[in-house]
Each structure stands twice: as C-alpha cells, then as structure tokens.
Amino acid sequence: MILRSYALFWMRMIQYAAVGSVKFYLWILFLLALIIPGIAAYYYQFTHGLIVTNLSDQVSWGAYIANFTFLVGVAAGAVLLVVPAYVYHHKPTKDIVIVGELLAVAAIVMCLLFILADMGRPDRFTHVLPILGRLNFPRSVLAWDVIVLNGYLFLNLHVSGYLLFMKYLGRTPNKLIYLPIVFISIFWAASIHTVTAFLYSGLGGRPFWNTAILAPRFLISAFAGGPAILTIAFRSIKSCTKLNVEEGVFDLLKKIVAITMPINLFLLGCELFKEFYTDSTHVASAKYLYFGLHGAHMLTPYIWSAIAMDLIAMIIFVTPRLRSDNRIFIFGSVLAILGIWTEKGMGLIIPGFIPSPLGDIVEYTPSIVEFFVCLGIWSLGGLIFTLLAKVAIGVLTGDLKENSSISSQH
C-alpha cells in the first residue's frame, strides 16, 4: 500500500517537474543550451585525455578542483537554514528549509561531477567503492572526502525526501525518522568543508596550503557565500513561484553575512600578515598571487578584483542603511559570491602549485574545453536544483498531494 503510493509519488513528481509555464520552459532551454556544449567538451576531453586542458605536471589541479572546492562550501552553507529551522524552530525558515537542503543536494552532485571531470580515469570510479575497490581509508584524506560527500548527499536526500513524502500524504512526519538524521547532518556539513580543507592543508610540500587556518577559512567563507547564494535562490523563488518565503528568512541571512563576511576578510588578512611579514622563502606563492613572481602575474588582476568585491560586499552587509535595501543587498550578494569564488577557487588552488617545489613557474588558465565543461556542470546543477525545487514547492504549497489532480501553472 505505502509502496504503491510511494511509486505513485515518484511518478507524479516527475510529471509535475516536466510541466510548467513558458517562462519555466525558456529557463530549462537556456540551461540545456549550456549543458549540451559541456557534454560535447567533456566527450572531447574523455577521448583525448586531460591534455586538452591547460593542466600540467606543475599545475596538477585547476578549474575543476577550484569549482569543486567552492561548491563544497555552497553545500555546507545550507546548514545555516537547517540549524535555525530544526534546532531553534524559527518558523519562517522551517517553512522553506527543504528547498535549502535540495540546494545542498544539487551542490554535492556538482561537486561529484567536477571530481569526475578531473579524473584521468573516470572509467575506474569503481576503485573507490567498497568490495569492488580499495579505498585507502583512513590514510588518504581524499578517501575521507569520498565518504563525507556521498554521506552528506545521502543525509540530505533522506531528510528532504522523507519530509516531502509525508507532506504529500498529508501525514505528520515521525520525528524519530528524520530528526536524528538532521542532527547528524549538521555536524556532517561542517565535516565536508573541513575534510576538503584538509585535502590541501595536509600537504607539507605545498607551504601555501600547509596552514592550520585553512579549514576555518573554508568554513567561514562558506558561511559568507552560502547565505548570498541562498538569498538569490529564495528571492527568485519568491518572485517566480507561489511559495511564500517570509521576510524572516532574508533577515536571518542578512544577520549571518553581516558577521561572517568580516570574519572571512579578517582571516584572509591573518594569512596575508603571516606570509608577507615573515617573508621567508615560502612567501613565493603568495607573492605570485598578489604581485606576480619573476614576471609571471596572470592571477594578480583576479585576486585584487576578488578582494575589492569582498570588501564592497562587506560594506553593504554591515551598513544597516545599505543592506535594508533589497536591491543593494542582492548586488552585495552577487559580489560576495564572485569574490569568494575567485579568492577561494582559483586564488587558492592555483598559486599552491606556483612556483613548483623545484622552483619552476608554469602558469595556468582554464582551456576552452575546461571552460565549457565547467559551464556545463554549473548549468546541469542549475537544472537539477530547478527541478528539485519545483517539485518541492509543489508539495509545500499543496499543489502536489495525494488525491489531487495536477494543476501546475509554474
């Protein structure tokens, strides 16, 4: 009986996700138009090897891993809705928290796709699986990352899926089934970004990364960039769908970034002080990033614009008059996202490799193939989130429930 309605639930979700307004179809078409070149670019990379990227033996990781790192932060950022919703029973957040969890799901899927895109042998993915593979656990931090990321995906799918199904059936959810998982997922959210930071900070041969401050920096930048993304996501949901996102949610997010964004910049400043005041030979990577090294300075314009964007965003977030204006706040959010993406993606991963341990300076910018693969994965993530959110909103607004016919305008 329950199985039957569960199967029906799935069928109707798929049906609901596929039907929408003209605006909805245009948005989907737009995403598809970006996904298809991405698939073609990936196919090209798959057949020719990673030689079609601009990666090298000196700069082993680039755009894929940079995006991966940023998106782990986005996934972890969802916890900023989970805690107020489930722990402090903040009513406005509780109403929409599922959508936040689904954003985390989409972010993790993108993370996994970026890892897959980065692998030299994606056909050997089975080697990380239990039984079939040989996961180097607990020695390899990457093995930890495989576990925490997949675990986080599973936890979020479980909670949001269960709550949506119950809502669809019109039943009250059983706390025992989801609350323990919610609490686990809160700690888990911190773990995904900590483990991802440890990936880099655990390498003694890369002084630029080998710093204890990296994990706190990652977490705090996730808590600054996360709310910015959530704000934009919920503003668009509010304007495009029937879901009532109360202003309380936005107020909460504003309060969070007013604290996290300054801390984010403070930690960056600590890092800069340590590098440049110490002025040991280990400062080379930071010098390369901020001022250029031996005539190589591809990244300097990016990092300075990132810092400028971070600073403007921070000023907007902490100034009551500016942040109370929604348009300005959204502008600040966009700046924060771009700034953090640059500073923590490209600005963190690439200088770690420059100069190389033997003093070689090989610069890196993504190749056209990498660019399209990245764009494709982002768009696919956008598509996944759109469809997940559409279904969830359908259930939350009561459009989609057992014993009702589909009436979908959106």
Place this chain on the structure above:
Amino acid sequence: MKPSDKTKGTKIEKMTEVMLANPVKRRSFLKGLGVVAAAAAAPLGAAKAISDKAEESSFWETFFQKHYKEMSAEDKLKVFARIERETKASHGVEVKVQDPQAIPGVKYAYALNLSRCNGSRRCVTACVRENNQSRHEPEIQYIKVIEMPRGTMDPENGNLYYQGESVPNEGKFYLPVQCNQCNNPPCTKVCPVEATWKESSDGLVVVDYDWCIGCRYCQAACPYEARHFNFAKPNITAEEINPNQSYLSNRLRPKGVMEKCTFCLHRTRNGKNPACHDACPTGARKFGNIMDPESEISKILKEKRVFVLKEELNTMPQFFYYFD
C-alpha cells in the same frame, strides 16, 4: 546463437564473458541487448567505444582487473599476456612483461656526487629510453637536472631550462632530482585507492598503472616533482620501445595515469644498476644495497657528509647527495 537471446537480463559479468569470447561483434551485440541492460551498460559502453582498436578487446578485461596486490599468480600471467598482446597490436612490437620480486636482504639507496655531475643530462635520456616514457605530448622525464648558482641549496633558485651544450657553465653546479623513494612518502599516503605504495622490503615506490584513477593527488603531495601524469596516450614509436619490461615499472602506460621513477625496478631486481647510473659519464652516481655494510653505497653514507633535499619535510629520502 543470437546474443540477445542468450544474455537477456543478465549481469555485467555475463556480458563480459560474451564480449571477451566475441570481441569483434561487440557493437552489434550492444544493439541486441534489452533496453534495460543497454541503459545500464551505456556509460561503460561509451567509455569503451572511444578507446583505441588495440585496447578494444581488453576494455572489460581491465575493467574487472584486480589490484596488483590482490592478483593471484594466474591472474598476473593473464594480465601480462594482455599487455604483451596490446603492445603487439598497437606498435607491432614483441615485448616481454615480467614481474621481478624484491631480493631478500636488499634495500636500495642512491647517492650522487655533486662535485662530479657536469650537467650533461645523459641520465635523463638514458632513463627515457629505458623506461618507455612518452616522448612528446606529453613529454615525460623522470630526472630533472637543475643548474644551480653557488651559494644556495634551494632548488627554487636554480634553472631547469639551461642549455645543454656548454655544460658545465662557469660558477654553476648541477643538481639532478628524481624520485627520492622516501621512507615516509607523502605520495602513497594520499592516494585514495592505494594505487601507489612503497614496497616493504627493498623500498621502491611503485604505481599500479591499471589501478590508478588519475586524480593527481600524489602529484600535488610530492615535494620533488617526481610524479608524472600521462595527460594523453603515451607517444612512443615502435623503434623506441624497450621490450624488456615489467608490470610495475617500464611497461607501456595507459592514458590518464600517474607514473614515476622506480630505480629501474626491472633492472635492479635482476642485479643490474639503474639506467641513469650506467649512463652517467662522470661516475657521479652511486647505487647499491644499504643492507650490505660492505657495499660502496654503505661506505659513502658512512664516510661522506651526505644530505637530502627538503629534509624539513621528514620524507626520509633514500636518495642522497654529497660533495667531495
């Protein structure tokens, strides 16, 4: 027999069997599969469809191949035969793939006399020839020789791209760097799938090229730039192939995997010296067994004031340098 009848609704294992028995018909076979099975196999089929002819017949064989340490003696023979077959198909060259084991009571170390090295890079070329590295796109070389100004031991101050004709240049010395076969290797620790490890008795750090997933974490971890990635299928001509090969060292590598110096495992485990050692025109390179107190290497370690690179990282290199 119609493959579609025989295999309807079966598992991947069965598909493999059929494919192995009937490699040429694979494409028509895929078509004949039931929708579900085809959908399940689609990513794998796609992966296969794009690989080269020579690799075609063995895609499924390698897909289910076990980790080197889990292979039985029989499994190994099959795998080595496959690699020999593949090289024959791709380059028309008969090669022998072997698996020499560590010699009991032997642990290798290398010492390099920096007073002698003249920067001729003979070791670099000999290494490439011996180990069947990709010659171009990507160009892979295990040894890097750095031209160093006097007054520093930090490789970051040196020049990797010096011209080889005029060596040795006035006021410079030459610092060859290759895998240090560390006793505390950062590269093996980070590998998520144990595709690379340090052999417990003779201390060589090796890669199972058929297990590596190409994540390049080990490359990020190595402080000596000793790990090299096959960004494309290695480019090597039939004439360039050294047919005397071993599974863990110089056999032809697949695309998308990591490789590295193994102190010429296939030579040293058969009692010879590494190719770089024999190619050195100045006798700067000393190689041997540190478990034998009478060996030249043991004496050098005892008598010379040897040092290692990046000692502060505690990687415990088994590659030493000295001046005399």
